[in-house]
Amino acid sequence: MTLAPLTVSDTAPAAGAAPLFGANLSASLIEDLAARGWAHARGALEPDLARALRAEALAMAADGALAEARIGRGEAERRDRAVRRTAIAWMDGRTPAQRAFLDGCEAMRTAINRALFAGLFEFEAHYAVYPPGGFYARHLDAFAPPPVAAGPNAVMGRTAARSRVVSMVVYLNEGWTPDDGGELAVWEHFTRAPDGRADLRALDGVPPAGVIAPEMGSVVLMLSEAIPHEVRPAAATRCAIAGWWRVNASIGGVVDPAR
Ligand code: OGA
Numbered sequence: 001m002t003l004a005p006l007t008v009s010d011t012a013p014a015a016g017a018a019p020l021f022g023a024n025l026s027a028s029l030i031e032d033l034a035a036r037g038w039a040h041a042r043g044a045l046e047p048d049l050a051r052a053l054r055a056e057a058l059a060m061a062a063d064g065a066l067a068e069a070r071i072g073r074g075e076a077e078r079r080d081r082a083v084r085r086t087a088i089a090w091m092d093g094r095t096p097a098q099r100a101f102l103d104g105c106e107a108m109r110t111a112i113n114r115a116l117f118a119g120l121f122e123f124e125a126h127y128a129v130y131p132p133g134g135f136y137a138r139h140l141d142a143f144a145p146p147p148v149a150a151g152p153n154a155v156m157g158r159t160a161a162r163s164r165v166v167s168m169v170v171y172l173n174e175g176w177t178p179d180d181g182g183e184l185a186v187w188e189h190f191t192r193a194p195d196g197r198a199d200l201r202a203l204d205g206v207p208p209a210g211v212i213a214p215e216m217g218s219v220v221l222m223l224s225e226a227i228p229h230e231v232r233p234a235a236a237t238r239c240a241i242a243g244w245w246r247v248n249a250s251i252g253g254v255v256d257p258a259r
């Protein structure tokens with residue numbers, strides 16, 4: 001299998017780059033992430049940066065520069081409008097706003113690693129613009145497989161599945177109201193079916209641990225393998241950036257050495 005190209009390599013941020021969030025806010029987000037698997041803060045993103053990112057997302061949407069989002073990778077990748085309806089564009093640092101954002105995420109990566117010894121290695125992020133009616137059904141961002149027997153697929157399975165570790169969503173919606181819907185719902189627990197797969201249907205009717213409005217500048221962090229979440233149908237155009245810090249699953253096609 002091949003992994004999608006990564007947008008940011010393991011390099012230091014540009015000299016003088018501002019961290020994405022202030023030191024106190026970063027610390028409290030990381031503390032919540034460690035304690036319960038997710039964290040949320042309103043007004044977290046610096047307002048000028050949030051406005052610049054929002055303008056860029058909307059301009060790309062207007063220019064037809066966003067692609068319908070897919071699910072999964074490689075062979076398993078498919079469009080599935082029953083699960084997800086949104087349009088995305090990967091960030092590559094092509095504008096000052098993207099560079100400021102990605103540099104700030106790099107500072108966040110080192111902060112998370114310092115606090116949690118997480119070994120986060122790289123980051124990827126995309127704009128996501130949900131049209132009215134857009135949503136994303138309950139899912140996990142990464143799949144920690146149950147323990148597997150030794151064998152040729154064991155290492156590949158584990159490393160690929162391990163690659164997304166911390167998820168982040170930042171919201172870019174000015175004047176969002178409760179009538180606009182589009183909330184992120186998060187659950188802190190899930191159960192597994194006998195075959196080891198996460199059984200997210202079992203959460204039907206279970207109240208979420210958090211319901212978050214996608215308000216301008218709000219941020220959510222989640223442990224990618226541990227926190228089921230869904231985007232409820234949005235009644236208005238809903239802009240966000242979704243990003244993931246990954247561990248070093250493979251480099252240049254060479255799989256991590258076995259531990
Ligand atoms: C995702 C996702 C949540 C949101 O892109 O994987 O879960 O609130 N996004 O946009």
Ligand code: MN
Binds near residue numbers: 139
């Ligand atoms: Mn997700």
